[in-house]
Structure formats: structure tokens, C-alpha cells
Amino acid sequence: xxxxxxxxxxxxxxxxxxxxxxxxxxxxxxxxxxxxxxxxxxxxxxxxxxxxxxxxxxxxxxxxxxxxxxxxxxxxxxxxxxxxxxxxxxxxxxxxxxxxxxxxxxxxxxxxxxxxxxxxxxxxxxxxxxxxxxxxxxxxxxxxxxxxxxxxxxxxxxxxxxxxxxxxxxxxxxxxxxxxxxxxxxxxxxxxxxxxxxxxxxxxxxxxxxxxxxxxxxxxxxxxxxxxxxxxxxxxxxxxxxxxxxxxxxxxxxxxxxxxxxxxxxxxxxxxxxxxxxxxxxxxxxxxxxxxxxxxxxxxxxxxxxxxxxxxxxxxxxxxxxxxxxxxxxxxxxxxxxxxxxxxxxxxxxxxxxxxxxxxxxxxxxxxxxxxxxxxxxxxxxxxxxxxxxxxxxxxxxxxxxxxxxx
Amino acid sequence: xxxxxxxxxxxxxxxxxxxxxxxxxxxxxxxxxxxxxxxxxxxxxxxxxxxxxxxxxxxxxxxxxxxxxxxxxxxxxxxxxxxxxxxxxxxxxxxxxxxxxxxxxxxxxxxxxxxxxxxxxxxxxxxxxxxxxxxxxxxxxxxxxxxxxxxxxxxxxxxxxxxxxxxxxxxxxxxxxxxxxxxxxxxxxxxxxxxxxxxxxxxxxxxxxxxxxxxxxxxxxxxxxxxxxxxxxxxxxxxxxxxxxxxxxxxxxxxxxxxxxxxxxxxxxxxxxxxxxxxxxxxxxxxxxxxxxxxxx
Numbered sequence: 001x002x003x004x005x006x007x008x009x010x011x012x013x014x015x016x017x018x019x020x021x022x023x024x025x026x027x028x029x030x031x032x033x034x035x036x037x038x039x040x041x042x043x044x045x046x047x048x049x050x051x052x053x054x055x056x057x058x059x060x061x062x063x064x065x066x067x068x069x070x071x072x073x074x075x076x077x078x079x080x081x082x083x084x085x086x087x088x089x090x091x092x093x094x095x096x097x098x099x100x101x102x103x104x105x106x107x108x109x110x111x112x113x114x115x116x117x118x119x120x121x122x123x124x125x126x127x128x129x130x131x132x133x134x135x136x137x138x139x140x141x142x143x144x145x146x147x148x149x150x151x152x153x154x155x156x157x158x159x160x161x162x163x164x165x166x167x168x169x170x171x172x173x174x175x176x177x178x179x180x181x182x183x184x185x186x187x188x189x190x191x192x193x194x195x196x197x198x199x200x201x202x203x204x205x206x207x208x209x210x211x212x213x214x215x216x217x218x219x220x221x222x223x224x225x226x227x228x229x230x231x232x233x234x235x236x237x238x239x240x241x242x243x244x245x246x247x248x249x250x251x252x253x254x255x256x257x258x259x260x261x262x263x264x265x266x267x268x269x270x271x272x273x274x275x276x277x278x279x280x281x282x283x284x285x286x287x288x289x290x291x292x293x294x295x296x297x298x299x300x301x302x303x304x305x306x307x308x309x310x311x312x313x314x315x316x317x318x319x320x321x322x323x324x325x326x327x328x329x330x331x332x333x334x335x336x337x338x339x340x341x342x343x344x345x346x347x348x349x350x351x352x353x354x355x356x357x358x359x360x361x362x363x364x365x366x367x368x369x370x371x372x373x374x375x376x377x378x379x380x381x382x383x384x385x386x387x388x389x390x391x392x393x394x395x396x397x398x399x400x401x402x403x404x405x406x407x
Numbered sequence: 408x409x410x411x412x413x414x415x416x417x418x419x420x421x422x423x424x425x426x427x428x429x430x431x432x433x434x435x436x437x438x439x440x441x442x443x444x445x446x447x448x449x450x451x452x453x454x455x456x457x458x459x460x461x462x463x464x465x466x467x468x469x470x471x472x473x474x475x476x477x478x479x480x481x482x483x484x485x486x487x488x489x490x491x492x493x494x495x496x497x498x499x500x501x502x503x504x505x506x507x508x509x510x511x512x513x514x515x516x517x518x519x520x521x522x523x524x525x526x527x528x529x530x531x532x533x534x535x536x537x538x539x540x541x542x543x544x545x546x547x548x549x550x551x552x553x554x555x556x557x558x559x560x561x562x563x564x565x566x567x568x569x570x571x572x573x574x575x576x577x578x579x580x581x582x583x584x585x586x587x588x589x590x591x592x593x594x595x596x597x598x599x600x601x602x603x604x605x606x607x608x609x610x611x612x613x614x615x616x617x618x619x620x621x622x623x624x625x626x627x628x629x630x631x632x633x634x635x636x637x638x639x640x641x642x643x644x645x646x647x648x649x650x651x652x653x654x655x656x657x658x659x660x661x662x663x664x665x666x667x668x669x670x671x672x673x674x675x676x677x678x679x680x681x682x683x684x685x686x687x688x689x690x691x692x693x694x695x696x697x698x699x700x701x702x703x704x
Contacts, residue, residue, distance in 0.1 A: 006503045014491065203487035207548065210455045210481040210558075211504035213473050388457055 003212040004220040011195065011224025016231060024187065025235050032243060052109075052119070053077035053086070053095035061098050061105075061130065069122050087111060096123060103138060105131045169263050173270030173352045174325050178318065181279050181344055184229060185314040188283070189290040190307040192225045196294030196387075197303035205387050214387070215380030218291065222376070225287055274361055275348040281368050282344025286310055288375050289341075295379075295386040296398055313341055321345040328353035338364050340371035408432050409454070409556055409587050414462035416449055416611075423449040424460070425611040431587045433555075436578065438598035439591040440615075440692075441608035442700050447591040448484055450608070451558050455481060466556060477506045480554030480586075484561045486542050490534035494520070494544055497533055498551060505552040512551060519547045523573055539570060546574060550581060557581055559590035563597050575601060595692035605692070607699055614699050623689035626698075630691075631661040631669070634684035635676060645672050658684065 015021055051074040056062040066073050074092060077083045083095035087110070094111025107127050109115060115123070141149065199205050208217060248254050257264065290310040297306045320342070324333045328350050337346035337356065347364045350356035356364075389398065409431040416424040424446045431437045439447050453460045456471055466475050488497055495516055502512040516529050523543040527536050536544065542565060549557070559578075563571050578601060582588055592598050598605055598619075605622060607615035615622050633642075634657050642651045642659060647668035652660045663669070669687045676682065690698070 003504055003506075006500070010500055203483035203485050204489060206452075206455070206457065206483045207481060207487075207501060207545075208504060209457060210479055211476050211501065384457065 002216075004216045004223065007212070007217050007220025008223035008227065011221050012227045012231075015191070015195070015224070015228045021228065021232075025232050028236075029239050029243070049090060050093050052093050052111075053083040054098065055080055055083060055095055056098040056100075058098070058100055061100060064130070065096075065098065065126055068126055072119060072122065083110075093119075098127075100130070100134070103134065105134060169266035169270065170352050171325065172263070172267045174349055176267065177271060177275060177279065177348050177352070178321055178325075178345060181282055182314065182318045184233075184279075184283055185286045186311060188225065188229050189286060189310040189314060190304075191228070192222075192287050192290035193294035193306035193310060194303045195225065196221060196291045197297045197306035198300050200295065200297055200300045200303075200387060202300060209384055209388070214384035218380050218383040219376065222284075222287055222291055225291075226284060229283060229287075270352050273351070274365075275351055277365065278344045278348050278351075278368070281365070281372065282341075285340055285344070285368065285372050285375065286314055288372065288379065289313065292375075292379050292386075295383060298398065317342045317345050321349065324349065328355045338367055340368050343368055408467065409589070410463070410465045410468075411450070411454070412463040412465075414450070414453060414460055414464065416446075416453060416458060416460045422611050424453070424608075427462070427608070427611070427613055429606045429613060429616050431556075431589045432603075433587045434582060434585045435603040436582055436588045436590070436601050438602035438605040439589055439608065440593070440595070440598060440605060440696060441591075444610070445608040446611040447608060448560055449611075451481075451560055451589075451591070454558060455479070475556075477552070478555040480549040480552065480557045480581075482545060482549040482559045482562055484564075484591075486538070486545050486565075488533045488541055488545055488548075491532065493530050493532055494525070494527060494536070495529040497544065498529075498548055501548045502552050505554075507552045515551060516547075519551055522577070523547060524570070539565065539567070542566065543570065543573075546577065550577060553584060553586075554581075555586050557586050557588040557590075559588070561592060562590055563592055563594055571597070595696055599692045607696070609700060615695070619692070622695065623692065626690045626695060627666040628669070628687045628689050629663050629666055630688050630694075631663060631672065632658065632684060632686040632688065633661060633676065633682070634658045635682060637676070645675060648672070663687075 051072055053074050054062050054065050055078065056065075066075055074086075077086060077092065077095065080095070080097065083092060086092035087094055093113070094109055094115070096107055096109050098105070098107045100106070105127055107123060109123065136146065136149070248257065290307055293309040294303070294306040297303060320332075320336070324330055324346075327333070333346050333349060336342040337350050337360075339346075343364050347356060347361065351361065386398075411430070412428045414424050414427040416422075427446070427450060429437070439450065441447050449458065452458045453462075454464055454471065464471055466478075469475070471479075489500075492500065495513065498516055498519075499509045499512050503509060520527075520529060523546060525536075525540050525543045525547075527540055533541060533544065546562070549559070557578075562574055562578075566574060575597070578588060578590070590601075602619055604618045605615060606613060615625075617625070631648075632654075635642075636657055639651050639653060639659070642648065642661060645661070647663045647665045648661050649664050650662040654660055661672075663672075666687070673685055676685065
């Protein structure tokens with residue numbers, strides 16, 4: 001097997017087998033599962049306590065009430081005595097007795113606590129509607145009278161929408177994309193930098209560099225870390241899909257998805273296009289810089305500090321992006337969409353806002369890929385010098401010496 | 408054969424190596440000796456291409472590039488392994504980087520652990536091993552792929568006599584397989600017992616280079632070990648004796664200013680009678696080391 005792959009596989013396996021990685025990957029699922037579980041249990045345990053029973057001497061009335069308010073009625077309770085027992089045990093909020101004669105519909109609510117506003121409105125609406133039907137029937141109106149009586153008032157809404165569906169999708173896509181890049185970079189900048197820095201000046205590196213070229217080793221390390229990132233993304237995609245399918249079993253999520261179907265698919269379209277290439281290449285270029293800054297620490301003990309340059313760079317790019325989320329036409333956005341390290345944030349912003357031509361996107365991609373290739377070639381050459389260097393000099397001296405080291 | 412010609416290395420104002428030339432023949436052991444800072448590790452780092460240098464280094468007539476990395480076994484001066492790996496993972500990983508398939512290396516690990524008397528199972532993590540056992544695992548990593556060029560930087564440091572003997576055996580076996588071996592050491596007894604030839608560096612210069620016998624004979628047989636009931640004062644009166652040291656009991660070390668005086672001294676000391684010990688020798692490597700390390704050119 002190629003030595004680059006041996007290094008990549010070793011880096012990958014050591015990382016994914018570590019507890020920190022397992023925790024990192026599983027923690028969002030655990031948190032979601034816990035919150036869903038808590039929500040489910042509190043909902044199922046308290047649901048009966050908020051329901052009411054409906055009892056009536058007229059089955060049609062009871063049936064109609066249940067039909068109108070099915071989520072609020074415990075249908076299994078049909079008698080006053082059963083309802084009284086449940087209310088006493090706190091298994092029922094109360095019970096409504098509906099009765100009706102030839103001219104009057106009445107309802108009496110029995111409970112330990114007064115009705116909530118919402119429930120009171122629902123009961124009033126039902127009783128009002130039923131009474132009205134009784135009144136109309138008692139009035140023996142002609143068809144014309146009935147029609148004019150049923151004439152509804154005219155009510156229209158004229159709203160000047162500021163955020164149309166399309167621009168909402170753009171905003172959502174932008175924030176999801178930006179946060180995704182930012183979170184991946186912040187997490188893996190430290191992982192990469194520490195991975196490299198922990199080997200700084202150690203003699204094991206002398207053994208390794210007597211076995212393979214430093215450039216192959218460096219590329220192997222980067223590939224290993226990228227495989228770890230990819231694993232996490234795949235786990236999130238698969239896990240996310242599984243959770244989505246699970247959530248779709250819940251009626252409310254399904255309703256939401258049906259209602260916002262066009263928005264969701266627009267967001268997905270904005271994410272799964274050329275923007276994904278910018279995200280992946282952005283992760284690669286920042287990973288390379290993290291590895292480089294990891295190689296620049298004075299000694300292995302300084303590994304925790306190693307990620308700082310890459311993290312700061314990523315933070316700067318992230319925070320510059322935010323003010324332009326609504327202003328993709330700005331000149332600065334156009335310029336930065338070609339600058340490596342920034343283009344992974346700014347070009348997707350332009351793509352989402354349909355502000356960049358195919359040529360512009362292509363040029364930006366070519367610049368980004370060329371920069372990655374240039375960085376890999378250059379750092380590979382000086383990597384051996386950087387890693388084997390053990391002088392405890394200043395950062396700038398180490399950088400200068402590292403940059404001057406070429407074989 | 409490893410050949411170094413006119414090696415020169417400068418660190419700023421410091422000359423680390425100055426016109427260093429020597430050879431390490433196949434199937435032979437070369438000892439590289441010298442005080443701390445004399446340039447031993449710099450020489451090794453130059454051979455391994457860790458440094459830019461002036462001069463020529465060739466292995467079997469060709470420059471040392473990645474294509475010959477798989478033939479090299481290198482043990483650095485300080486020990487360092489990957490603490491989170493198990494013994495087996497560590498050995499297999501480094502062997503695979505030497506282009507050895509895992510399925511070839513894995514079955515050999517138990518034998519090597521036994522050979523070096525490593526206390527621990529191959530499933531133990533490196534960090535759980537004692538320092539001495541970690542050192543032995545590192546030696547296994549250096550030798551398991553049967554290298555043809557073995558470079559050992561201070562391999563005996565930190566080893567007790569029992570483990571030092573195990574290492575000597577392994578080095579001799581590797582030599583018997585035809586490898587060219589070079590190692591640095593401060594322990595002249597190890598150098599003398601193992602090496603076919605030695606190179607001594609002093610502040611970057613080669614001050615000694617040749618077979619152990621030749622190097623010692625260069626200094627003449629100027630030391631005389633005798634066991635006699637003569638007094639120290641009386642021994643001092645013997646011809647060409649410049650110094651007398653009582654070693655233990657009746658055993659003395661006499662230093663001569665002319666090795667040819669041996670027969671005359673023997674005559675006077677024994678007068679034709681039995682003597683328990685009369686041994687005229689060149690200086691030991693230890694003494695030569697001290698002598699050479701002290702002399703300024």
C-alpha cells in the first residue's frame with residue numbers, strides 16, 4: 001500500500017477510535033434524543049390531565065363536539081360518575097355536560113380548576129354554533145332569508161411581503177451554509193493542529209522520516225483528517241435523515257414539512273450544488289493551514305495553542321460575511337469571493353443570491369484549487385524542516401527558518 | 408557500503424562537521440565515538456537526509472533517496488514511540504512504512520518480544536510499558552524489517568548489562584546477515600567488543616579512523632600490566648618507565664616512553680624467574696578516547 005495511505009489510515013483510525021471523536025459525533029444525537037424523549041414523556045404523562053370529558057343525553061351533540069375538538073376530549077369517558085372519578089384522581093381536567101331541548105342548548109363544565117381561555121372559547125363557539133342552528137331551524141326561514149342570513153362579512157388581507165418565500169430560502173441557506181463551514185473549521189482546526197503539533201520535535205518523526213518522504217507523510221496526515229471530517233459529515237447526514245424520518249412520524253412535523261415543502265427544497269438545492277464544492281475545498285484549505293500552524297509550535301507541549309492562527313483566520317472570514325448576508329452585490333463581497341480562505345464563505349453567498357455567473361464561479365474555484373495545490377506542494381517541502389526543528393525560539397523566527405528550509 | 412566524502416555542515420557560526428570522510432562496509436560494524444556535541448548525531452542526520460549538507464553521501468554507490476529508505480533501520484538517540492498504540496500496532500505501523508506487509512510482520516512479533524525479553528503482551532499499550540521495555544520495542548521496530556543499513560544513535564544508553572547483552576546479540580545477528588552497521592556510543596567497552604572499525608569525531612573533525620586493532624596500535628604498546636611483589640618505588644626505577652599506578656593488590660600499570668623497552672624490562676623484572684603477569688599492550692580505547700578528546704589540534 002502506498003505510504004501516504006498508510007499514514008492516512010493510521011491517522012484516521014486513531015482519531016475515530018478516540019473517545020473525543022465518538023463523543024463529538026454522538027453528542028448532538030444524544031441531546032436531540034434526550035430532548036425528544038423528555039418532550040414525549042412530559043407530553044404523554046400530562047396529556048390526559050389537560051383533556052376534558054364530554055357527556056350528553058344527545059349522542060349527536062357529543063359526537064359533533066368530539067369531531068370539532070378531537071385533541072381536547074378524552075372520548076373513553078362517557079358517564080358523569082366515571083368522569084367524576086377521573087377528575088378526583090387528577091386524570092382529567094374536567095367534564096362538560098351538554099344538554100339541549102327544543103329551544104335552548106346549554107353546557108355545564110365541572111372541574112377543580114377554571115377553564116383555560118382557549119378551551120372556554122372552543123366550548124362557547126360550539127355552543128353558539130349549535131344554538132344558532134337550533135334558532136334557524138325554529139325560525140322556519142325561506143331559502144332566500146337563510147342565504148342572506150348566512151352571508152359572511154368581507155375580509156381581505158393586503159400585506160406587502162418584505163421577505164418573500166425565495167428570499168427566505170436564501171437567508172436560510174446562507175446561515176446554514178456559513179454556520180456549517182464555521183463549525184466544521186473551528187472543530188477540525190484544533191484537531192488537525194494538535195495532531196501535527198503533538199509530533200513536533202519527537203524522535204518518532206525521525207524514524208518516520210527515515211521511512212518515507214515528509215511530503216508523503218504530510219499529505220497522508222491531511223487526507224487522514226479529511227477522512228475523519230467526511231466520516232462525521234456522513235454520520236450526521238445518515239443520522240439526520242434517520243431522525244427526520246422518525247420525526248415525520250409525528251403529525252406536527254409532517255404538517256410543517258407539507259406547509260414549507262417549497263422552502264425546504266429550495267434550501268436543500270442551495271446547499272447541494274457548487275456551494276458544496278466551496279465548503280469542501282474551504283475545509284481542505286483551512287485544514288492545511290491548521291496543519292502548518294501545528295508544525296510551527298515550539299514543542300509538542302504547546303499543541304493546544306497551535307490551532308489559533310487557523311481559528312482566527314476562520315473567525316475573521318466568518319464575521320466579515322455576516323454584515324453582507326443581505327448585500328451580496330457589494331464590491332467587497334465580489335473581491336473576497338475570489339480570495340482563498342474567504343471565497344468559501346463569499347462565493348456561496350453570491351451563488352445563493354444568483355449574483356455570480358458560471359465563469360466567475362469557475363474562476364474562483366480554479367483560484368481556490370490552485371492555492372490548495374500550491375500550499376500542499378510548498379508545505380510538503382518545508383515540512384521536514386519544521387517538524388524536526390526543536391529550537392525554542394520565537395514564533396516568527398521559527399516561521400522564517402521553516403520557510404527558508406527547502407531541500 | 409555506506410560512503411561519506413568531505414561532509415561539511417555549518418549551523419550559523421558553528422562548524423558541526425568539517426571534511427568528514429569514512430566508510431561503513433557491508434557485514435561490518437563501525438563505532439562512531441566522540442564527546443557530546445562532536446557531530447555524531449549531525450552525521451547520522453546528514454546520512455538520513457534530515458539536513459542540508461555539503462559533501463557526498465552514498466549507499467551502494469547511489470545517493471540516499473526514498474528508494475533506499477526501506478533498507479534503513481534507524482534508532483534515534485532519545486526514545487519516542489506513539490503512546491496510545493499497542494506494541495503490535497506500533498511495530499506493524501512502522502514496518503509497513505518500511506514496505507513490509509502486516510501479514511508478514513505480525514507472526515514475527517512474539518518471537519522478537521521473547522528475544523528481547525520485553526515484559527508485556529503485544530496488546531499492551533506503549534504508554535503502559537516501562538522505559539526500558541519501550542526502548543526494546545523501539546529496537547524491534549528498527550530491526551524487524553531486516554535492514555541492510557543500520558544506524559543506531561546511542562543504542563546502549565539506559566540499558567542494564569543483561570539488556571545490553573541482548574542488544575549486542577541482535578547487532579551481531581544483523582551483522583551476520585550482511586548489514587552495514589554504524590552506531591554511536593560513549594561506552595568504549597561496547598565499541599571495543601562489537602566494532603570492526605571505529606571513527607572518532609572531535610568538534611566536527613575525524614581524529615581517528617580505522618580498525619580497532621590499527622587504531623590502538625597507532626598509539627604503540629606503551630602500557631605494561633604486571634603482577635609482582637616489587638614496590639612501586641622499585642618499579643619506577645626500571646628503564647623507560649614514566650609512570651606507575653597500583654591497580655589492585657600487587658597489580659600495577661606501568662607506562663613506557665618506548666615500547667621497545669619491553670624485553671629489557673621483562674629481563675630485569677623476572678630475572679629468568681616465574682612472573683604471574685607481564686602484559687604489554689597498546690592503550691585501551693577508553694584511554695585513547697580521553698587522550699584524543701583532550702588534545703587540541
